[in-house]
Amino acid sequence: MRFEFTTEDEQFRSELRTFLAEQLPDGWTGPVDESSKDGWALNQRMRKALAARGWLVMHWPEQYGGQDASSLRNIIFAEEMAYHRAPGNDRFGTRMIGPVLMFYGTDEQKSKYLPDIAAGGIQWCQGYSEPDAGSDLASLKTRAVRDGDKFIINGAKIWTSLAHRADMMFMLVRTDPDAPKHRGISMLLVDMKTPGVEVRPIYNMAGSHSFNQVTFDDVAVPAENLVGDLNNGWRVGMSVLNYERSGIDYVAWGQRAWDELAQFCRDETGPNGLPLSADPSIRRKMAELDVEIEGARLLAYEVAWSQQQGEAPADVASMSKLSGTLANKSVLDYGLQLLGMYGVLESGSPHAKLQGRFFKMRMFYTSGEILAGTTEIQKNLIAWRGLELPRV
Amino acid sequence: MDLGFNETEEMVRASAQEFLEREAGPELARSGDADAFWSKVAEMGWPGLAVSERYGGADMGLVALGVLIEQWGANLGRGPLFEFSVLVSPLLEAAADERLKKEILPRLADGSSSAAIAILEQSASWRPEDIRATAVKTDNGWAITGTKHFVSYGDEASQILVAARTGDRPSDVSIFVVNREANGISSETVNHASGTPTTVLTFNETTVDVFRIVGSENEGWPFVEALMQKGAAFRAIQLAGLGRHVLDITAAYVKERKQFGVPIGSFQAVQHHLADMAVSVRRVEQLARQAVWSVAESSPDAAKQVSRAKLAASELIPQVCWTAHQCHGAIGFTQEHDLHLYTRHALSWAVEFGDTAAHTDRLADALEL
Numbered sequence: 001m002r003f004e005f006t007t008e009d010e011q012f013r014s015e016l017r018t019f020l021a022e023q024l025p026d027g028w029t030g031p032v033d034e035s036s037k038d039g040w041a042l043n044q045r046m047r048k049a050l051a052a053r054g055w056l057v058m059h060w061p062e063q064y065g066g067q068d069a070s071s072l073r074n075i076i077f078a079e080e081m082a083y084h085r086a087p088g089n090d091r092f093g094t095r096m097i098g099p100v101l102m103f104y105g106t107d108e109q110k111s112k113y114l115p116d117i118a119a120g121g122i123q124w125c126q127g128y129s130e131p132d133a134g135s136d137l138a139s140l141k142t143r144a145v146r147d148g149d150k151f152i153i154n155g156a157k158i159w160t161s162l163a164h165r166a167d168m169m170f171m172l173v174r175t176d177p178d179a180p181k182h183r184g185i186s187m188l189l190v191d192m193k194t195p196g197v198e199v200r201p202i203y204n205m206a207g208s209h210s211f212n213q214v215t216f217d218d219v220a221v222p223a224e225n226l227v228g229d230l231n232n233g234w235r236v237g238m239s240v241l242n243y244e245r246s247g248i249d250y251v252a253w254g255q256r257a258w259d260e261l262a263q264f265c266r267d268e269t270g271p272n273g274l275p276l277s278a279d280p281s282i283r284r285k286m287a288e289l290d291v292e293i294e295g296a297r298l299l300a301y302e303v304a305w306s307q308q309q310g311e312a313p314a315d316v317a318s319m320s321k322l323s324g325t326l327a328n329k330s331v332l333d334y335g336l337q338l339l340g341m342y343g344v345l346e347s348g349s350p351h352a353k354l355q356g357r358f359f360k361m362r363m364f365y366t367s368g369e370i371l372a373g374t375t376e377i378q379k380n381l382i383a384w385r386g387l388e389l390p391r392v
Numbered sequence: 393m394d395l396g397f398n399e400t401e402e403m404v405r406a407s408a409q410e411f412l413e414r415e416a417g418p419e420l421a422r423s424g425d426a427d428a429f430w431s432k433v434a435e436m437g438w439p440g441l442a443v444s445e446r447y448g449g450a451d452m453g454l455v456a457l458g459v460l461i462e463q464w465g466a467n468l469g470r471g472p473l474f475e476f477s478v479l480v481s482p483l484l485e486a487a488a489d490e491r492l493k494k495e496i497l498p499r500l501a502d503g504s505s506s507a508a509i510a511i512l513e514q515s516a517s518w519r520p521e522d523i524r525a526t527a528v529k530t531d532n533g534w535a536i537t538g539t540k541h542f543v544s545y546g547d548e549a550s551q552i553l554v555a556a557r558t559g560d561r562p563s564d565v566s567i568f569v570v571n572r573e574a575n576g577i578s579s580e581t582v583n584h585a586s587g588t589p590t591t592v593l594t595f596n597e598t599t600v601d602v603f604r605i606v607g608s609e610n611e612g613w614p615f616v617e618a619l620m621q622k623g624a625a626f627r628a629i630q631l632a633g634l635g636r637h638v639l640d641i642t643a644a645y646v647k648e649r650k651q652f653g654v655p656i657g658s659f660q661a662v663q664h665h666l667a668d669m670a671v672s673v674r675r676v677e678q679l680a681r682q683a684v685w686s687v688a689e690s691s692p693d694a695a696k697q698v699s700r701a702k703l704a705a706s707e708l709i710p711q712v713c714w715t716a717h718q719c720h721g722a723i724g725f726t727q728e729h730d731l732h733l734y735t736r737h738a739l740s741w742a743v744e745f746g747d748t749a750a751h752t753d754r755l756a757d758a759l760e761l
């Protein structure tokens with residue numbers, strides 16, 4: 001047993017920190033609002049810079065332009081990026097469809113898409129959820145019908161993050177309506193500029209445009225855009241979820257918020273003239289939150305470590321996502337409590353403390369327990385797969 | 393013991409519910425302009441519900457007002473009803489100069505003008521030593537100088553209740569009713585999560601007539617205490633109403649939304665969420681109604697009951713809202729869905745009139761710990 005990273009890994013962490021300090025705007029506190037023009041420009045600039053350093057796809061095999069970086073090295077990358085609220089880490093391309101193509105893609109698909117992803121030159125989005133297919137994703141209805149050398153797509157996807165920025169979508173479609181629901185699904189790659197694709201913005205409750213509804217009206221896609229075998233899309237599509245379910249991003253966001261709150265407590269004077277950080281009730285709560293974060297961090301590390309051993313324990317991935325989202329939420333909730341009446345001043349307001357960030361983040365991270373498998377679904381998976389409890 | 397509503401209370405409840413479901417709710421909360429709504433509220437006679445008849449009110453008492461505010465919370469009523477009827481009018485009736493009462497109360501009670509409170513300063517604390525704004529005597533009255541934060545409806549109101557320091561001891565605070573049109577008042581708008589129009593008001597040697605002091609010089613702090621207590625009790629009942637409404641819309645949603653071929657409300661995980669919400673809401677309702685009643689009755693236990701109610705409401709009702717988001721999935725995370733409007737109000741009310749830390753300390757004191 002050894003609860004530390006190797007010297008090389010730590011060296012990488014500090015190189016990455018130096019890089020981020022250089023690349024991010026002065027006094028950067030994030031998070032970036034990618035719905036704004038400036039926010040998106042920063043995302044693109046950071047992504048290119050990461051690609052230039054070889055870090056964007058360092059977890060990829062060398063043959064595809066990666067560095068074969070270990071899962072543990074990779075989690076350091078994700079942790080630092082999230083902690084610094086640095087934009088540019090392209091999960092849809094580098095973490096989802098890239099690895100899927102390496103495993104299931106044709107040679108043409110690999111050579112067509114992988115180099116662009118590695119260079120940070122293409123934006124992907126994930127077209128899975130539909131209005132009536134959320135937790136029950138396998139009930140998705142968007143139809144694709146083979147017509148000569150094309151598939152014709154009709155239907156609607158929803159909650160599609162970044163569809164308004166995307167060049168391409170990887171999507172799940174129903175190709176055999178008569179088969180049992182998991183067996184009639186296929187994965188297709190769709191150019192977002194294809195006639196018949198329409199993207200409608202949906203604003204989230206934190207006030208930004210992060211996701212969309214995407215409708216398909218007789219959209220013709222070349223048959224060679226099928227990924228994996230016809231009607232094997234469920235398996236292909238699910239292979240991205242384990243990445244989605246690592247909780248390290250949430251842990252790092254929670255840690256960052258904790259650090260900001262701790263600094264706030266050191267700086268602010270309480271009613272008795274002492275810093276808030278001298279108040280016993282605050283000290284206790286901050287210590288409790290620290291335990292929650294550290295526990296969640298270790299679960300995220302465990303997921304990475306197991307992957308390095310060649311295992312992929314789905315229940316631990318679920319535990320990690322669950323613990324990470326909860327820890328992050330707990331810190332933000334306590335932050336709002338400590339900020340009191342200032343906590344509910346919106347960012348941009350005069351007099352808002354910590355730039356009104358805690359309120360915005362609390363609103364935004366409400367989604368953490370919903371996306372990529374809700375908390376309830378994660379608990380079901382832990383009970384069923386991890387503990388082998390009976391299913392009703 | 394009678395935990396039900398009497399005839400008058402039930403009448404207020406039913407008419408408030410009927411009116412507010414029709415006229416208020418999310419649509420009103422989203423629209424910037426609430427003038428038309430406010431005129432209808434005035435027609436209902438609500439600003440004067442608890443004001444004495446001699447000043448143009450209906451004299452129905454604070455418990456009936458609590459019943460109204462519970463519905464006001466459930467339907468996100470907009471406009472300075474709370475500020476005047478809960479906070480300003482009881483204080484003025486109890487302690488203001490007769491001339492001032494005659495001059496302003498009838499117009500406030502019929503809704504043709506409105507009031508705001510300007511007590512908290514940058515510290516946002518309810519302790520007397522944190523009142524730094526000063527009032528100094530002049531030839532024909534007072535001159536107030538200082539900055540007040542978190543003034544709801546500070547630009548809309550015609551009368552502002554201001555707490556200012558008039559002596560050197562921590563509790564040497566006096567209360568004034570300042571005409572919003574008076575000299576030397578400037579305002580700065582802040583964006584409040586609830587969407588309630590909120591300002592920072594700065595007074596620069598603002599002149600106040602001598603009859604506009606409430607009670608005696610240096611004896612205003614007990615009024616502020618009483619006002620904070622009322623504010624806390626009524627925020628608690630307002631949160632109870634909001635929580636009940638959020639529970640109702642969530643229960644309706646989980647019956648209707650289907651996944652895996654069945655309503656999501658048939659999953660035990662979801663049912664337990666709803667059950668937790670129901671327990672929280674019912675507890676807060678009873679604690680808050682008890683608090684309002686004990687304030688209305690000037691019960692010796694009022695301090696305890698109010699802090700209990702405010703602590704429970706501030707902790708549990710935001711939690712009810714978060715659980716509601718969880719049960720709604722992605723649709724409840726959107727701006728176009730109404731749920732976040734309730735969440736924003738719940739988070740805001742939870743920290744007003746004493747946040748968790750303040751009421752925990754007050755309760756511990758009241759429990760003689």
Ligand SMILES: Cc1cc2nc3c(=O)[nH]c(=O)nc-3n(C[C@H](O)[C@H](O)[C@H](O)COP(=O)(O)OP(=O)(O)OC[C@H]3O[C@@H](n4cnc5c(N)ncnc54)[C@H](O)[C@@H]3O)c2cc1C
Pocket residue numbers: 125126127128129131133134135136158159160161162211367370371372373374375376377380649651652656659660661662718719720721722723725
């Ligand atoms: C910010 C954000 C970004 C997103 N980005 C994308 C994206 O890029 N691409 C994409 O395809 N999708 C995306 N999604 C969609 C996301 O995957 C779905 O929201 C998620 O799968 C849940 O589905 P739903 O919202 O329809 O909720 P529902 O499935 O309707 O769930 C509602 C409630 O019912 C509960 N429930 C459902 N089934 C069960 C069960 N069997 N047992 C117990 N409880 C249950 C849920 O846990 C939840 O509490 C995004 C969502 C969000 C919030």
